[in-house]
Amino acid sequence: MYIAVKGGEQAIEASRALLAAARRGDEAVAELSVEQLAGQQRLAVSRVMAEGSLYDPELAALALKQAQGDAVEAAFLLRAYRTTLPRLAFSEPLDTDAMRLQRRVSAIFKDLPGGQLLGPSVDYTQRLLDFALLTPGAPLPALPQAAEAAPEAESGNALAALAAQGLIEPAVPPAGDPEPPDITRDPPRYPLNRAGRLQMMARADEGWLLGMGYSTQRGYAHTHPFGGEIRLGHVVVELVPDELDFAIEVGEIELTECQMINQFVGSASAPPQFTRGYGLVFGHGERKAMAMALVDRVLRADEFGELKTSPAQDQEFVLPQGDSVEASGFVQHLKLPHYVTFESELQLIRTLREEQAARAAGAPQESRP
Structure with missing residues (x-):
């Protein structure tokens, strides 16, 4: 247990003032605006929205500014x-099949049905510092004329042809199409079904999920993944008001979607085919969506009668520890006062040492030649 600090209000207020000053930085330098962060730090904003479980680029940028760029703290806020x-x-x-695409790539088709759309990505750049960015207002590189005139890639689903041939498992709702659990209202109970697992991973810490996904590639699960399709774009959001019997469009959100496909040799109940891992996150977050798809697939081991031999296949290990907000709270609470707990353990150590010394004093001396 820990106890609250009594007194020290002035010190706490001074700490808050120091925090505000540290956040502002050098006042001779122009202050970063929320609009700048939302427009120019899109990947950081997307991560905060995903882990914060709320789609609002402006509020995510505000949280990022308030947290001084700490993505975990911003997600907490x-x-x-x-x-x-x-x-x-x-x-x-x-x-998502009707996504208004900004980017769409696949690693398994030489000629992707509907076309590849590279879009904004660092995949085709050298990992070298660009010193031109030190000069504000530097002109942007001009788009080639071919890129300006290129038609948009078709949306649809790149894996539909494989599914039609029975070479990949169909993407259909489970039997009875049960209503998915809501992990924001009901505490997760393990084992979670796939819908619940995907919810938890969608707002899990990207670094944790990346590590779990990477472990599956290093041999800690029996998988051989391929990047079936990775897409980035905007999707229409619709709802059916109580007073209407049809859906109306209320806006659109940016999403990143990934489908990984894995070889499956078949079982007594299923033929040899490719199986799927799925990832979907708010904003532009390809790395997380791909890691999520890797982990989703290995967490389906029971469905395919596969042996569970790796940490990434244990949902009670992967999912709870992936929540950056809960993890941050548990770790950082150790900074708060724990005087009572520490004093009790200190007394216990002293008692044990006294008992050990008493036993040593009462023990017979060793005989010497």
Whole structure:
């Protein structure tokens, strides 16, 4: 247990003032605006939205500014704010096949049906510092004319042809199409079904999920993944108001979606085919969506009768520890006063040492020649 600090209000207020000064930095330098962060630090904002479990680029940028760029603290702030919001309605399932694409790539098709769309990505750049960025206002590189005139890639689903041939498992709802659990209202109970697992991973810490996904590639699970399709774009959000019997469009959100495919040699109940791992996150977050898809697949070991031999296949290990907000709270609370607990353990250590010394004093002396 820990106890609250009594007194010290002036010290706490001074600490807050120092925090505000540290956040502002050198006042001779122009202050970063929320608009700048939302527009120019999109990947950081996307990560905060995903782990904060709230799609709002402006508020995520505000949280990032308040947290001095600490993505975990920013997600904490955003999720805390989220708890104050009323739930007004439930949206209809998102149709990601109709995504308005910014980027769409596949590692398994030489000629992707509908075309590849490279979009904004660091995949095709050298990992060298660009010193031109030290000069504000430097002109942007001009787009080649071919890129300006290139038609948009078709949306749809790149894996549909394989599914039609029975070479990959179909993407269909489970038997009975049960309503998915809501992990934000009901505490997770293990074992979680796939819908619950995907919810937890969608807002899990990216670094943790990346490590778990990487472990599956290093031999800690029986998988051989391929990047089936990775896409980035905007998806329409619809809901059905109580007074209407049809869906209306209320806006759109940016999403990153990934489908990994893995070889499966078959079982007594299923033929040899490719199986799927799935990842979906707010904003532009390819690395997390890919890691999520890797982990999703290995967590399906029971479905395919596979042996569970690796940490990434244990959902009670992977999922709870992946929550950056809970993990941060548990670790950082150790900075708070623990005087009572420490004093009790200190007394215990002293008692044990006294008992050990008493036993040593009462023990017979060793005989010497």
